[in-house]
Amino acid sequence: MKIILLGYMGSGKTVVGRALSGTIGLPFLDLDEQISAKEEKSISEIFETKGEIYFRKREAEVLQDLMQLPEDFILALGGGTPCYGDNLALLKDQKEVILVYLKTSLQELLKRLSGEREQRPLISHLNSAELLEDFIRKHLFERTYYYNQSDLVISTDGKTSEVIAGE
Ligand code: S3P
DSSP states (O other), rough: OOOEEEEETTTTHHHHHHHHHHHHHOOEEEEHHHHHHHHOOHHHHHHHHHHHHHHHHHHHHHHHHHHHEEEEEEEEOTTTTTTTEEEEEEEEOOOOOEEEEOOOHHHHHHHTTTTTTTTTTTTOOSHHHHHHHHHHHHHHHHHHHHHHHHHEEEEEEOHHHHHHHOO
């Protein structure tokens, strides 16, 4: 079984994936880390030097390559991965794959993301609390349609990664 974690930036996909990997003993992979390693650049550098369209193309290619691997793993997607191109269809068409949406409220995301803008290229330019809230509210609304097509939804508000991994 491949366990795919999806959810907005700051929903805890990476920390929960690592905790779950420790609990159930499946290897953990992070899509952003894989893209970064292949490009030998941080995600912010890829956005800066090559732009978002290039990043989305690489994201889809690296996802396709990972999903062809025969072994089981836990994979944390990027926040936008299921919302672009055929990525969600590719994931939904696979056998032995479970999609888990880590659902986080707008208020919780604002708390988690307001101090982390710099390393996140999509929100790094939003230099006031109002702009950040406005952006995330709309963005989360658009993306929820895709996230909701998951097999399982786990609410993450107020929970530690260990508690979520135990659910
Ligand atoms: C993105 C989320 C990031 C990363 C990139 C784009 C998005 O991943 O893939 O900055 O579109 O929401 P995380 O959700 O792991 O932060």
